[in-house]
Amino acid sequence: MADDAAQATDEDAREEVHEVVPPWDEVAAALWERFDGAVFHDSHGQAVVYLDRTHWADAATMLRDDEQFTSCIDMTVVDHLVDAERVVVPGVGPARYEVVANLLSHPRNRRIRLITEVPADDTTVASITAVYPGMNFAEREAYDMFGIEFTGHPDLTRILMPDDWVGHPLRKDDAPARVPVTFKGDPGPR
C-alpha cells in the first residue's frame, strides 16, 4: 500500500509537471508519452526534451524511424561543475555532465534538442552511432574532451588530442594550462 501511495504521488507529480509545461510540440509530446521521465522545456523558443540516460539510444531510434528526424546534426557535452547559475528544469535531476544532441528533420523542417544528465561517477551513455553514423566523430570528441564513454561505439579513441594524452581537456577541473606570460624587464611583484 505504501508502494501504491508512492506510485500515486509519482503519477501526480508527473501530471503536475505535465500541467506546468504542457508539451505543445507534437514530437516532444510523443517522446513524453513513450519515455518515462522525459521533461519538455522551451529554451528561448526551441524545443528541448530532457531524457533519462537509459532511454538515450531508444529515443534516437524513435526519432529517426517514427518522427522523420533524418540527421543528428550535432552532439556535445556540457560540464556544469563550476556554474555560477544554472537553469534547472523542474522534473530534471541536474548532474555534472549533460550530453546534448541537436537533431534536424529535413522533411518536417524542424529541430529538436535532446539532453540527458550524466553523473560524474558514472560517465557512460549509450552510443547512437548505429542510429546516426554521423555521430561517430562527435562521440569520439566527447570522449576525448570530457571522458564520457559511449557504450557500443565502434572505435572510441581520442580524436583531437594525441593518443597518449592524459586527461580530458574540456572538463572544468582540467587546467587550461596557460603559460605565464612574463616580460624580461618585469620588476616582479613587490
Next chain:
Amino acid sequence: MGLDAVPYNFLTGRLEDIVRWARRNSVMPATFGLACCAIEMMATGAAHYDLARFGMETFRASPRQADLMIVAGRVSQKMAPVLRQVYDQMVEPKWVISMGVCASSGGMFNNYAIVQGVDQIVPVDVYVPGCPPGPETLLHGIVTLHEQIRTGELLKRRTASPTGGAAIEVEARDGVSAERAGLPTPEPAGA
C-alpha cells in the same frame, strides 16, 4: 655550414659572398601551411604579391628539396613531432620563418593545445607578427631573411651559439604535457 672550413682571405671572401648571394636568391620554401596564415602565405605566392619575383613561388612538397620552412599557423601538440620531423629532413643550410603570432609565441591561444611558440621545437630565424600577417608583412619577413643570408649574419649567429641559433628553452608549465615530457612542473599556487 661548410663555409667555415675555408680560411678567410680576399679571394675566399669573394667566394663566400657569391655562395651567400646564390643561397639568398634560390630559397625554396617547403609547404608547411597549417591554419589561417597558410591562406595568406598562398596569397603571397599568388599573382598580387608574387613570391615568384624571388624565385620562391614553387613550394617544394618534399622537405629534402626545400631550404626554407615557413611555419604558417598554430602548431598543436599533435603536430609538433611532425613539424620536428619535417625540419630534420631538410638539408643544411636551412632556415625557418615563424609566420604569424601563433607560430611565434602561441598567439591568442595560450592554452594546453598549442605549442607556445614554434621556437620551442625548431630554431627560428625570422618572426613575422600578425594575425594573420598580410602578404606585405610576410614579404618583409622574407626580404629580412634574404638580407641576413646575404650578409652571412645567420651563419655567424648559428656557429656562435651552442644551441645552433635559437635558445631552445622549454618553459615548464602546468598541465599534463610537462609531466609527460619529464620536465619540472611548477609549484602549485599557494604551496
Next chain:
Amino acid sequence: MSDATDTTGSDATETEHAGFTDPDDAEVVAPGMTLVEEDEEFERLERQTDEGDQLLTQHSEIVVTGGPWPEVEGESQTMIINMGPQHPSTHGVLRIMLELDGETVVRAKPVIGYLHTGMEKTGEQLTYVQGGTNVTRMDYASPIANELVFAMAVERLLDVEVPERAVWIRMLLAELSRMASHLLFQATNGMDLGAVSMMLYGWREREETLRVLELITGLRMNHNFVRPGGVAADLPDGWQLACLDLCEIVERGISEYDELLTGNPIWLERMVGVGVITTEEALALSASGPILRSTGFAWDLRKTQPYLAYDDVDFDVIYTENGDCFDRYRIRLFEIAESIKIVRQCVERMPAGDFRVQDKKVTPPPRARIDESMEALIHHFKLFTEGFRVPAGETYVAVESPRGEVGCYLVSDGTGKPARMHVRGPSFYNLQSMHPMISERMVADGVAIVSSVDPIMGEVDR
C-alpha cells in the same frame, strides 16, 4: 637534444658545449662561448649541435635486391598508407589513412586533431565581447559565418533584437565571405587537380573580394566585425561602388573559370562520377552544404530556415543530381553567382539606421562620447574589461556557411563568460562523408575527393 632542453633547474650538469669546465681557473667567458685553442680549432669547425643530423650508416655487406618476394598465403593483403598531415594538397593538416588493395581504396579513415587549438576551452576564458576573435579563427576561409553564428547565439540568450541596418550589413558581409571562400575553393581545387593556373586566377578574384572586406571591416581575414548586438562599425563611404565593381570583376572571373574548366575533357574525366555520395548516406552522416546539395537534396538554411534578411532577398538554391565531385564544383561556382546577386540587392536596398543595438549594456559608446560623458567612459571601461553578462540559459543557432551548417551551442551561467561555447563545424561532419566517396575508387582520385569535400581544418579540430 637533451642538452638543449636542459637549461632549467639549478642542478643541470655541465654540457659539453659549456666551454669551460672549472669556474675557478677559467677566464670570464659567457655561456656558449668556447675557449678556442689551437688544437681545438678543428673541434670548432665541427657542428655544434646534432640537430638535423643526417645519419649515414656504414653498410658492411652488399645487399642484392631482386630476389623473389616472400610468398603470401591466402588472399592478397591490403596495405595501409598514410596521406598527410603534411602534403602538397593544400587542405591543411589532414591525415588520411588509406587501406589499399593494389590501387583501389578499401577504406579511408581521416585522422584529425593536428590543428586542435583548444578554442572551446579558450572560449570559456574570454568574455562575450572577446568571443568573436576566437570563433572567427575556426573556419578561416569564411570567418564571417562563424562570427555571425556566435553573435546570434549571444543575442538569442540576451534577448536583444538587432537593428535592420545591422542585419543587412551582416548579410552583405556573409555573402562577401561566401564569395571569398568559394573562390578559394576554385583556386585550390584547380591546383589539386593539376590546373595550377587556377590557383592564380582564383586568387586574383579573391584578392579583390578581400580588398572590399578590408575596406568595410578593416582586415582581410579573421575580421572580428560581427559582434553581439550588430556590427562593429558602420559601412565606410564608397562602399556601394566598391561592391558593385567587385561584382563585375568576380562575374568576369567565374565566367572565365566556367569556360576554362567546365567543358574541359580532362576536368570532366577526373571529376564526373568520382566521389559519388547518395542522399541517404549524406543525411545519415550529418553532411550538409554543397555535399548534400550535390545529391539532389535542395537544403540551404538560407531558404529553409531563414535568418538575417534572407527571406527578403531573391536568390536561388543551387543543387545537382549526381553527387560527384564535378557537381560540387559546379554548385560552388554557381553559388558565387548567387552571392553576387545578393550583394547587388544589399547595395540597392541597404536600410538606414543603427549598425548596432542601442543598448548601453551591450554596445560600447562611440569614441567621441567618452570625452564628454562619465557614464560613457565607465560603460566603455566595463565592457572592454569585464564584458557584459548574459542571463543563464542555453541555445543552438545555425547558419549556412559555405561548407554547410555551422552552428553554435552556447550555454551561459549568468556571468560574463560562457559556461560552454561549442561550435558545430560543418567540415568536422563532412569529413565523415569521405568514406563512401572514396571507397572502391583509386588512390589517385583521393586528392580530388578530399578537395571536393573542401574541409577547413580550423573548424574540424577547433
